[in-house]
Amino acid sequence: MDHGQAQSAFSDFVDGTLPERERLEVEQHLAACIQCRTELTSFRRTVGSLGKLKQAAPPSFLPDIKQQIYRRSHGRFFAPRWKLFGRIPFEWISLATIIAMLVYYLAVLHGTPSGVHPAP
């Protein structure tokens, strides 16, 4: 194993995801190569430092979001919802409209005055 091969395996080596045989090869190379040992130390330090970059949200985060939602939804977002359906029942409204139109159509069809004949 040369320097390039060893260093390309650093991520898996540090994460502990390198297969056993390759891990042993990297370890053998590291035992004999001070340059790669130095690189690995620096690599580990970099990965370790990245782990310390977590950033907490500001204390005003939750109230700010709530305020935004209230403002954008004009207070409707957290308002009590329809008890029966949990929301506006659009499908039932559509069905009722279709039935009403059908009834109207049938009423008009059968409600045409009888005995009316077309003009000669």
Next chain:
Amino acid sequence: MEATLRFARARRERGPYTMSLAERLLIARLKERDGQAFDEIVQLYGDKVFSLVYRMLGNRHEAEDVAQEVFITVFKTVDGFRGEAKFSTWLLRIAANQSKNRIKYLSRRPTDGGEIDDALQAPATAGTPAPVLQGHIDGPDVLMEAAELEALMQRAIAALDEEHRLLVILRDVEELSYQEIGEITGLPEGTIKSRLHRARMAIKEELDKHTR
């Protein structure tokens, strides 16, 4: 289209995900617009989302704005969440996409806040603590050193393209598993690993330049 196919392929390979009972109940309450559930979600995931967005953008003001948008999007679209992935994964995917969109938007307006946060380079001011590396810090010298290192790290992260930046943040800052990263990005594990290695090496090179 390509991204959708990538997510579908990744999901098929991983098999179906089953939500825990607690997660299911929380989502159900959220779908019912329960204000308490809303608070719990923000308290549970607020730091994670903010941290991801902040490290992606490197600017506190932009990060606050985008992180708020993420939660607003989540609450607007939660009815469409079918539980095929972990809720946190779904949330972080939205955060990642919105961060990338903001990066693109800012890159077209480079003078309007696209640069790294001033707070990373200046000492803390009252009410707005400067973001420093977490952990026990002893004195002013150490504090300054930590702040300088953080600024250096943030610059190195910012120098990466957004795909590599996202991977290094998800893996090394947020400490997610490769499987979770795959769920968020839709990338296969091999691709994640190779890109992550390149990103880590690039950050290391940048740090080495300043520390040697």
